[in-house]
Amino acid sequence: MKRIFMFLVAALMACTTTFAQSQNEKVQERKAVDKTQLIKMRTEAMVKQLGLNEAQAEKLLALNTEYADKLPGMRGNRGQRGNRGQGGERPSSEEMQKKMQESKAAMVAYNTKLKTILTEEQMAKYTEMQKSRAQRGGNRQGGTRGQDGNRTDK
Secondary structure (H helix, E strand, C coil), X not given: CHHHHHHHHHHHHHHHHHHHHHHHHHHHHXXXXXXXXXXXXXXXXXXXXXXXXXXXXXXHHHHHHHCCCCCHHHCCCCCCCCCCCHHXXXXXXXXXXXXXXXXXXXXXXXXXXXHHHCCHHHHHHHHHHHHHHHHHHCCCCCCCECCCCCECCC
16 A cells, blocks of 8 residues: 555656646747747837838838847847856946947937838827836936945935
8 A cells, every 4th residue: 555655656746747847848938039029029019009001010120120139128038137248247337338328329220210110199109108118117227326335316
């Protein structure tokens, strides 16, 4: 009787482990969205939210494809830390500053080209969407820190 019970416990543990591994693989598959899918999803969302026509949608897809590697929100592998170098060390503040400036410049250029695609009403709606997104995410880049590392602009 003891042997049967131990056999059943071992079989149950093996089944549980196999099930957990297969669930983990499914979750990883869902998270792995390649860059082209991400670009298409972002474009489709903007088309729907802004009410773009087909010609505008095509131009927007081309613009999003052009800026896919330049804008932080459109890069693939979002689960990984993009600002970490090899071995997980943090880049220097100068490198981070440079990357932020490049990102801001890319965003300005993106918005300038986007103005040529959208109507004034659509651009106003897009600007409002960006503002509300920034408010939801908090002011991540703003503020100063004192000597103790705490924010001083609360």
